[in-house]
Amino acid sequence: MCGIHAAISADAGRHQLSPALERRLRNRGPDHLGAVEVQLCPGESPLHLTLTSTVLSLRGDHVAKQPLEDAESGSVLCWNGEAWKLGGKPVEGNDGEAVLALLTAASRNLGSEDSVLGALRSIEGPFAFIFLDKRARKLYYGRDRLGRRSLLLKRGDEFLLSSIAEAPAVGWAEVEADGCYTIQLDGQSSPKELMPIRHDWDQNKDLVSSIGTFNAAIPTATTAPLNSQSISVAQLRDHLMQSLQFRVLNVPRPPMAETSDARVAVLFSGGLDCTVLARIASDIMPPGQAIDLINVAFENPRIASQNKNLSTAELYELCPDRVTGRKSFAELLTVCPERQWRFVTVNVPYEETCAHRAELIDLIYPHNTEMDLSIACALYFAARGQGMGQLSSELEAAESYSTTARVLLSGLGADELFGGYVRHATAFTRSGYPGLIDELKLDVGRLGKRNLGRDDRVMAHWSKEVRFPYLDESLVKWAIELPAWEKCDFDNQGTGCDLEPEKRVLRLLADSLGMHSVATEKKRAIQFGARTAKMESGRVKGTTLLLP
Ligand SMILES: Nc1ncnc2c1ncn2[C@@H]1O[C@H](COP(=O)(O)OP(=O)(O)OP(=O)(O)O)[C@@H](O)[C@H]1O
């Protein structure tokens, strides 16, 4: 991940990052820190810009130092993202450099704003960015349409944009992922007068998440059960293959790592969604490269007090996601024996959870509920990737290990796209297909408003980048446009197919890939699977606001 920051001030002096914020930005991008200062209209306006970037270099054969500058126009780009495609064409080499070239070319056109917006709309992949079009004296900023990268805004004497808030964090808000924002910088004498204007990611308001038209068709007759021959199963496999190719191939060898060490790790609950990713990634990745499977479990004092006869070590092993993780690890070892899989167990003592609590509260800001903290806590320690590693199922084989991978894969998104939540089943039981379709539409519409900014901030803290193969634009578009009965199959519970109806298309895919046990796994939310929820009292509600 990278860290990006912009300060617009009325002082000519360079904006000073606080040491705490600089440390957080450096954590996100350990390979380089750079800053560019721009006095926009000397003599006309006092406005002064300081643009700062830190880089976690993951594309191309060199560290693309940021902020990226175009020598001819003086335009500047702070880029935190992965552009997989520009205008439908895969990006070769460093994507930040390619995006700068695209934006500066667009800014040379007459009516440059529309051209630049067109160029930004043509980017596929996760990103947050800040672009100064120097000639037009215009600042562009925003987050991709699914909000996969963090960007925060704070207004006061200065106009500030940043991947991450200062500590103590006050007054920052998330930039919505609902479009791209522009600010005309000339003609204003104070940052307080700056007026951001929002431009939709897509003018067609009927599109869900600005990506596709939701298929709300209701079957007129009973549907045939989904089965392994159903076309949607093969299509899902193709989409996942393509999505994963962008995300797991050509990852540079991490510093200090050997050629065969892991460059990619899967955040691995052992559940259906992440295990299918691991299984397909193995088909795509070079045979000699290890894949790490990171599985996190927490010491939970409330559960320990209910099980006084069990040791802490036993309790970690009984954590629901640890049990599933080991089972799915064993299945991967059987199905893909050529691959070097490493199961990485991350056990987090309660004391350590408490020691990191204040840092976590700062990182998730402006999110501030108990549920935010319990989810973020699991992701934070999983992304750190420090624990015990083992290459075979035998417990004795485990030794102390920190993952070498800088790229992490998450299975997030599959439940929303394919109907994996209990409430999907409930909606179907209550109101049949119309109820299920309303619920599915709500979910995909909310994808961009999910808490991905929060999750990005906690995981990037460890100089890692999380990638979401299910949230690939082409895959999401295909899934949104697919009829509901090709995703899940509540009309055919128990008939013709022995797999659960939730996300049945994905279960059938897992089954066809030889993962029979994984295909039957039930959905379990991370905070319960890893036991970060309700650590002290069972009565704390997820919506309770955090106390500092
Ligand atoms: N205990 C865990 N250890 C490591 N990573 C986890 C753990 N639990 C969840 N994750 C990661 O977070 C992602 C999203 O978690 P969520 O709770 O939504 O699970 P899910 O959608 O049911 O996915 P899965 O079926 O893969 O468990 C998972 O796909 C996985 O990549």
Ligand SMILES: NC(=O)CC[C@H](N)C(=O)O
């Ligand atoms: N990880 C990032 O966001 C860095 C930007 C760019 N993808 C690079 O690798 O240089």
